Amino acid sequence: MIRGVRGATTVDKNDGEEIVGKAQELMQAVIKQNDIKPENVTSVFFTVTEDIDAAFPAKSxxxxxxxxxxxxxxxxxxxxxxxxxxxxxxxxxxxxxxNQTQIQHVYHYNATQLRPDLKS
Structure with missing residues (x-):
């Protein structure tokens, strides 16, 4: 089955290294908690709020x-x-x-407020 796994994090400032570092930390948690193998991944989409433009989180x-x-x-x-x-x-x-209920979506730092119903 093809499933979507969500995650989010926040950065303290618009700093390239922090953006990539926090995105990497998030991805490592998403991968580990859902036992994701890169060969099984169709694609990964990152989004950023308009106050982030110092780096591409995809670099993570x-x-x-x-x-x-x-x-x-x-x-x-x-x-x-x-x-x-x-x-x-x-x-x-x-x-x-x-199955859908076994997917573990991951929310770090201030992003935990986006989905308080989910525990990371």
Missing amino acids: LRRLEGWTHVPVMCMREIPVPNSLARCVRVMVTTETSR
């Missing part, structure tokens, strides 16, 4: 062994008034034997 995947050939793209979130600032979101589309 290139730091992970085996993820070189996984298609990845970055996009901008729509600027909804009063939405969470300095937020990086990710959607990983992957083949998995897990």
Whole structure:
């Protein structure tokens, strides 16, 4: 079955190394908690809020062994008034034997407020 796995994190400032580092930390947790193998991934989409432009969070995947050939793209979130600032979101589309309720979506730092009903 093909499933989507979500995640989000926040950065303290618009700094390239922090953006890539926090995105890498998020991806490592998403991968580990859902036992994701790069060869089973269809694509990965990152979005950032409009206050983040110092780096592409997709660079975080290139730091992970085996993820070189996984298609990845970055996009901008729509600027909804009063939405969470300095937020990086990710959607990983992957083949998995897990059912929908077994997927573990991951939310770090201030992004935990996006889905308080889910525990990371």
